[in-house]
Amino acid sequence: MIVFDKPKSLTDTPFHYCPGCTHGIVHRLVAEAIDEFGIEGKTIGVAPVGCAVLAYNYFACDMVEAAHGRAPAVATGLKRALPDRVIFTYQGDGDLASIGMAETVHAATRNENITIIFINNAIYGMTGGQMAPTSLPGQVTQTSPYGRDVKTAGYPVKICEILSQLDGPTYLERVAVNNVKNVRNAKKAIRKAFQNQIEGKGFSLIEVISTCPTNWGMTPEKALAWVDEKMIPYYPLGVYTDRSAERGEEEK
Amino acid sequence: MEEKVLMKGNEAIAEAAIRSGCRHYFGYPITPQTEIAAYMSKVMPKIGGTFLQAESEVAAINMVYGVASTGKRVMTSSSSPGISLKSEGLSYLAGSDLPALVINVQRGGPGLGGIQPSQSDYFQATKGGGHGDYHMIVLAPSSVQEMASLTMKGFELADKYRMTSMILADGTIGQMMEAITFPETKSETVDTPWAVTGTECKRPHNIINSLSLVPEELERFNIQRFERYAEVEKNECMWESYEMEDAEICVVAFGIAARVAKNAIVAARAEGIKAGMIRPITLWPFPKAALYEASKKVKAFVSVELSMGQMIEDIELAIRCSRPVSLCRRVGGVIPNPEEVLNSIREAMKGGN
């Protein structure tokens, strides 16, 4: 009996990601959730600009490639046009927390009935390792070669904390994928984010603390440890907002 | 018998869009086009449509991109500074071959400029605005009636060619009230096998996308797109000829400028100058052939524009610089009066510039 296999909501196209990059794990978790709800045929995903730009080749459902940061706006259009479809975006930290901040905040405050998967790995991966809005204080990147200096570059953007100040969003949780236990928790959170949408409850965003071994300059295994040592202390895991019990069909 | 209604230009656009089957509108407030959003916000909730005031023009055009991806009719409206913000999205819509309707009720620029009428976004509308090789179908109404009929035409052409249609209007026509009729809408549905609607697990997944990392592939997509543009140029050029049969001076003007020019032409003829006008209705595709034919008969051209002289370049290209082309222009929100245009016609007749 097969107890673990590649989910069918992923295509056969091999991921282009670097060795040990956890994008692949999160792709799989999203696809598993889609499989488990049996919604592949009614799901439309929105890919970002960034390392996951080619996500449209990996998810077997219909896909739209958005401009940088605009995925929540594109998803809003899709959901308004097709309210009975399940719409998710998959975005990195530069995309969602920098250039797309306005689209993120406003989709959240509208309680747009969509699911956002937000990959926070504290760096711009695709362009070669520049400082991200979520790069840690002191973190060395290509554009913060002496370490992120908070006096000039400011402090990291904490998306779950910011959005949790709003009355709009239904569900906000921060998870990580740096060990088996955390991956399993991440799966539960992602499932809930899809379930909320299916039940018409509104906006769910799952922030996934992820790794970038290549641009962090670490082995994949060391990168997982760095998540525990540096990332999670700055970005505490947990549920930041949960209004899913008080919201239902009548909300939308 | 079609019913006559008295409407503002901006409202005519909104009503025509709804009658065209558009059920999704996204916008951001900006003068002088707010009546469109106000109209949509009143009507859309009552007919099961979407009115959404977006957080920015950037967001609004990307919401348009989302709906357009599903193959449904969708529109946004703005004015000049807002269109600059939408330009990113216009490029992506072109790169993904998505149909949409975008309204630009122009105001004076550059920068924040003013809120009075202008035509200084001609280059932006006809030459790109966003990055990359692309075109939009650009329609220039010069009456409230055309605000309605060209809106309907705009949706049809957008669907037919998988392109963005832009209504390039101006603040005067937007605010003007005239009695109009709405033509019967043809309910021809265009097949959209490319649209994302959910696979239902019955077909391979569709991908709406403007990214192609293989140069030869991207080149091929560009060439294919321009083959479609060539079809548009061949089939969809629209213009109005006015008093051109015996004309010696050809005035070229669109939108509000054309209305002023008509009065000037009447006055010119009254004093014995044979003036006529070619009024481009499509600014892209530009009615090059009509102007080239006219150049064989007339002595000179006068371009009347509410800009520092933008369309004049297309006129010179269309007639291959075979006749003098002079410019009659006011900018900053000022509309030339018929006397100013008449003076330009007189000067052109004398052979001066």
Place this chain on the structure above:
Amino acid sequence: MAKLTFKTDLCKGCGLCVSVCPKKILRLAKEKINLKGYSPVEITDQAACIACAFCATMCPDCIITVEK
């Protein structure tokens, strides 16, 4: 009987599976090179596998199938 199958040619040799295997029965085969040019994972003792799927849970490239 637990069984692991690898899509060996898709393995990028990141070693995340190796690091989480509670039975320490996975290794990167340094002496081998797959189609992608990486030293792929292999199992050293199939009989010792308990089908916990920790390896597959952490595999970023979905190359591991677990049977029980």
